[in-house]
Amino acid sequence: MSDKDGSQQLWTGRFTEATDRFVEAFTASEHYDRRLYREDIRGSMAHARMLAACGVLSAAERDAILQGLEEIREEIERGEFEWSPALEDVHMNIEKRLTDRIGEAGKKLHTARSRNDQVATDIRLYLREAITLIRCELLRFQSGLVELAEREADTILPGFTHLQVAQPVSFGHHMLAWYEMLVRDQGRFEDCARRLDVMPLGAAALAGTSFPIDRRMTCRELDFSRPADNSLDAVSDRDFAMEFTAASSVLMTHLSRMAEELILWASPMFGFIELPDRFCTGSSIMPQKKNPDVAEIVRGKTARVHGHTMALLTLMKGQPLAYNRDNQEDKEPLFDTVDTVRDCVRAFADMIPSLETRPEAMYNAARRGFATATDLADYLVRKGVAFRDAHAIVGAAVRHGEETGQDLAEMDLETLRGFSATIEEDVYRILTLEGSLAARDHHGGTAPAQVRRQVEAARHRLTALRLSASP
Numbered sequence: 001m002s003d004k005d006g007s008q009q010l011w012t013g014r015f016t017e018a019t020d021r022f023v024e025a026f027t028a029s030e031h032y033d034r035r036l037y038r039e040d041i042r043g044s045m046a047h048a049r050m051l052a053a054c055g056v057l058s059a060a061e062r063d064a065i066l067q068g069l070e071e072i073r074e075e076i077e078r079g080e081f082e083w084s085p086a087l088e089d090v091h092m093n094i095e096k097r098l099t100d101r102i103g104e105a106g107k108k109l110h111t112a113r114s115r116n117d118q119v120a121t122d123i124r125l126y127l128r129e130a131i132t133l134i135r136c137e138l139l140r141f142q143s144g145l146v147e148l149a150e151r152e153a154d155t156i157l158p159g160f161t162h163l164q165v166a167q168p169v170s171f172g173h174h175m176l177a178w179y180e181m182l183v184r185d186q187g188r189f190e191d192c193a194r195r196l197d198v199m200p201l202g203a204a205a206l207a208g209t210s211f212p213i214d215r216r217m218t219c220r221e222l223d224f225s226r227p228a229d230n231s232l233d234a235v236s237d238r239d240f241a242m243e244f245t246a247a248s249s250v251l252m253t254h255l256s257r258m259a260e261e262l263i264l265w266a267s268p269m270f271g272f273i274e275l276p277d278r279f280c281t282g283s284s285i286m287p288q289k290k291n292p293d294v295a296e297i298v299r300g301k302t303a304r305v306h307g308h309t310m311a312l313l314t315l316m317k318g319q320p321l322a323y324n325r326d327n328q329e330d331k332e333p334l335f336d337t338v339d340t341v342r343d344c345v346r347a348f349a350d351m352i353p354s355l356e357t358r359p360e361a362m363y364n365a366a367r368r369g370f371a372t373a374t375d376l377a378d379y380l381v382r383k384g385v386a387f388r389d390a391h392a393i394v395g396a397a398v399r400h401g402e403e404t405g406q407d408l409a410e411m412d413l414e415t416l417r418g419f420s421a422t423i424e425e426d427v428y429r430i431l432t433l434e435g436s437l438a439a440r441d442h443h444g445g446t447a448p449a450q451v452r453r454q455v456e457a458a459r460h461r462l463t464a465l466r467l468s469a470s471p
């Protein structure tokens, strides 16, 4: 190893002066990419085994490398490993330590590989596991929603469009709408995991290697489905990372929308739900306050994940093939996305099952909002009135209700008949919120009976998802 200036770097052979101190710190990534140490060691072990099987390393060299790497892993986990920014990144920190420990054999580990295929492999291994963990957390959240949906299938919530009361819906139906959004998020992560399941090792710096390697063997060792088909693409592609943050952004947008509803519903002006105290905080000045901070933070964290998605897209957009050092900038956005998404899903998975509903407040809000106006129009249509005429008749009844402070169901028959003589005594059955809900009794509708059917279907789907999420 060249050591003309006492530096630790592994590539100084062609250099005549030491790296500028600032440049050394500026280009180093070990302070964040050390997080990949397990994947890096795993990849190196597979590579060493393969090199030995192909006759590039002796069995003794292989064994020394494997044992050395194992000991380094333990050293890192005990917190005793000395990380050095002068060694740039996780890869060279570990390689240098290996050579310090086992000598010559350590220097041979990097045969037939480059940090370019090494880091691409590490990130894929890392992300594969991160996706599994996120998917498991999502499953927990989804199960909680399904339980809540069953518990609250008969609870009547005013459904909104334009944040104006529209028609009554089952609270359980609303929870299942959230559940459906997450089913699609699961699909996006599953997709992403499938596409990243390609192994870059063997691509070396960009063009492959002149050594007789066995990429199928490394693939099996690392549990990838197949080796990458093009070495240039293998070292430069980061679209699996963009895809992951993009899927995360969609998920975060979903969580943010849920957060917004929780915040509104928990406000005393709505008073539809009560969030558990342990998920809320108080105000340092206003004693009456109980703030829905967890939901607000989830809504806020959405911004940083969207930022990371933009960062990765922009990071790649000007890069020529193949590897460029720009790629080193992929890790912090990626790691932060993984942490943020896991925490946010966990917060909701923990909080939602213990949310309490206030059915009376929801019921009153639905009544005040003339939520059964469409039901009255449909009733008139069934009696032979054209829909547009029915719409106008009910509009007039609603105006009257607003003037007199009455819901449609509170008007007597004579008053209602003043708007249309086709209205008869049986109208009161459809003017109730319960009647309105029960009438929407088709696949995807909000009738409590349909909600219970969907709960059953969701339980089956969750079982299937559990199988596809586990590694």
Ligand code: ARG
Pocket (backbone or CB within 6 Å): 029, 033, 089, 115, 116, 119, 323, 325, 327, 328, 329
């Ligand atoms: N630390 C780099 C990265 O994260 C890997 C090293 C590749 N460096 C190089 N000079 N080719 O992408």
